[in-house]
Amino acid sequence: MPVIAVGLITEFEQAEAIVGTGDADLIALARTVLYNPRWPWHAAAHFGAQVKVPDQYLRSQPRQYPDLFDIGH
Numbered sequence: 001m002p003v004i005a006v007g008l009i010t011e012f013e014q015a016e017a018i019v020g021t022g023d024a025d026l027i028a029l030a031r032t033v034l035y036n037p038r039w040p041w042h043a044a045a046h047f048g049a050q051v052k053v054p055d056q057y058l059r060s061q062p063r064q065y066p067d068l069f070d071i072g073h
Helices: 012-020 031-035 039-046 055-060
Strands: 004-006 026-028
Touching: 012 026, 012 039, 031 039
Parallel strands: 004 026
Antiparallel strands: none
């Protein structure tokens, strides 16, 4: 049965540890994303990952993370 962790998850490392240790299969974020709607992008940048975004978002890629968006269509 899939398990979702929710509540007071605010740090990237905290979310990664919950999934990485197998304590949960998915992280659900509510208040964190209400406060910072780009939290998943920031987390991806923090861990050196890329995110797939719709074409209309390509112009919003942060300058400090030039490889954040996966542009390989």
